Amino acid sequence: QVQLQESGPGLVEPSQTLSLTCTVSGGSISSGAHYWTWIRQRPGKGLEWIGYIYYSGSTYYNPSLKSQVTISVDTSKNQFSLKLTSVTAADTAVYYCARESRTTNYFDCWGQGTLVTVSS
Amino acid sequence: QSALTQPASVSGSPGQSITISCTGTSSDIGSYNFVSWYQQHPGKAPKLIIYEVSQRPSGVSHRFSGSKSVNTASLTISGLQAEDEADYYCCSYAAGSTRQVFGGGTKLTVL
Secondary structure (H helix, E strand, O other), X not given: OOEEEEEOOOEEOOOOOEEEEEEEEOOOOOOOOEEEEEEEEOOOOOEEEXXXXXXXOOEEEOXXXXXXXXXXXXXXXXXXXXXXXXXXXHHOEEEEEXXXXXXXXXXXXXXXXEXXXXXX | OOOEEOOOEEEEOOOOOEEEEEEOOOOOOOOOOOEEEEEEOOOOOOEEEXXXXXXXXXXXXXXXXXXXXXXXXXXXXXXXXXXXXXXXXXXXXXXXXXXXXXXXXXXEXXX
């Protein structure tokens, strides 16, 4: 059974870069059947799709975050990563990595989530 | 403001049925059968409970069902149980650059 696990700093200073990694276990990130996705949830708010990466390296980002976001993949480590630049308090959220079905666009597997607080 | 509109809260008594609506547009729900629903308990990650409008993943109770009419999707939970108390989110594939849009979430209270 595929499992996803986020890792990275829980505290980031304003204007700095938020960096998170998602490690995939129990399956290959190179399977080709899925997109590997980042989703966030601000405190007390709903879910926001950030973007995805395919194992080949192709990406797609939420237009509202496109200027800040970079998602990359390391197939040798079965990991993918998120970088969010120039963060503000508004980027404080629980960040989830998730697996998205490439053909029918649902998120069937989620990491437990990691809270990132932007504060000095 | 979320792209899909859900009621902020719904409630029901054990054994009853409730329905949560999710209203979008002709650019998302109205154009695609890629509507999914997620259940989220406090402090936990969301869990997929419905995909492709009405399909249930293996292991999800038959008490959960989904449907769609024009631009509105619906999640029905029958035979409410205390463990169903959670937040529920709809999601749809969307035309254009946004691609995936979520509803704002609905808090279900089991009385």
